[in-house]
Amino acid sequence: MALKTETMVLNMGPQHPSTHGVLRLELEIEGELIISVKPHIGYLHRCFEKHAEAMSYPQVVPYTDRLDYLASMGNNFGYVVAAEKLMGIQVSERVEYIRVIMAELQRIASHLVAIATNGADIGALTPFLYLFRDREYILSLFEMTCGGRMLYNYMWIGGLSHDIHPDFVRKTKEFIKHFRPTVVELNNLLTFNKIFIERTANIGVLPLDTAINFGASGPVLRGSGLAFDVRKEDPYSIYNRLDFEIPTGKGLVGTVGDCWDRYYVRVLEMEQSLRIIEQLIDNIPEGDVQSAIPKRIKPPKGTVYSRVENPRGELGYFIISDGNLNPFRVKVRAPSFVNLELMGELSKGHLVADVIAILGSLDIVLGEIDR
């Protein structure tokens, strides 16, 4: 007589250390094998888009900090670029330089958390401590500049809230000098660690056509082998003048587009960010960082969709203005929101423990998913 078997439903989350926030994954499993994964989101929904309609344009900036709270500079950047495009404001060179330096420092800080938590989730706790030590360095640079460690409200429409500290340039150079060797250390400790490779290579393989059709962006898309980066594709600010490369997944230890490739793209991107900072840090032009801030921020009637490359991917702001002081509609295209959709597709046929590795490699932040 054959045994009667049926699948089992297991809830992972909403309170679970590896879900990076409040996320519930409804797993349908047969033994250890995943049949399907359904993400349930919305636990952190706090009506950003509705709030934005009730506030003036500059007042929205501090709310954008709270979307992707590990990359607040990038969120500010995306919003002010969109608003400036709508109003036709040209900011000074000094502002552009400082903005790009901040955004790239933020990218390193955010990738450090992504790498650290990806490792910690699957059992490598030591690199986590080392990487948070280095991230602390960047957070102090931000603190020195604007007083905030996580939520900055630093970039304003037409300028910046503060000029940089007199020590900023020296300390940033110190950081670069200190940070390069720690990437080598990280590679020895985690990237090429046999156990880590066993857990991530050939796991959650994302083919390129699926990635594009699902709208994936950032390291998730680049891990699948397409050199797509908004900084090159649709340059904003001064990125078209800078020299940097776009790392892509090559399937070094497994298949192209697996968890390890997505992880390794982040490691390589940190080096590119360092290169960008080095090109800028010594030639920041003189000037006033608040000279282009308009007295009255009232964009003309119209719509704009503008996107920037945040650490997690393409962050877009769709703003509709009806000619008033408040935006008529603000819609955020959050990279994590789109990337999380892939969860079901990637996990099929893997084991329960692999779900953790896959989720870690997608690097989501629930703050911007739930908005």
Add this chain to the structure above:
Amino acid sequence: MKNSEEIFELLKKEFGEMILGLDKDTPVDPIISIDPMQVHKIGAFLRDNEDLKFDSLMVLSGVDDANGTKTKDEDGTDVISGGTLSVYYHLHSTIQKHKITIKVSTSRENPEVESVYNVWRTSDWHEREAFDMFGIIFKNHPDLRRILMPYDWEAGFPLRKDYKNPEFYQGMKVPY
């Protein structure tokens, strides 16, 4: 690489009546308006045509145009009747490197738009969000339910301009 006008002409030749117009009177992006019930067919054409190749849907956003008649109810909240709700599609081609904005408008009382789930898989959650926030029904979407709000939220659609906070949710007082 084509600009919005060339794409508009191409669509006009292929689909005729279903393409409603080109709005160039915007400071940044021109917008092409199309028929909400044909958006999946036009979308498939945009994706597959050799000269267009719009393989990626950057974002899909619902919008309450708030262009109907406004009246006040007894506590002074706006009530809007008539007018339209809109959906904007921002498309991009990773092959041809061009971008385009498509807009569909549907009536506020019976908002129905064809789903583009089968054209761009990205639209899955974006359409659920537009349904959740504006009550726009995407026909032929396989799994249209609320996404950010609780599944049992009964007080309507929060991003509509005439949305009114409920007094109670599951016996809990809402305004605090």
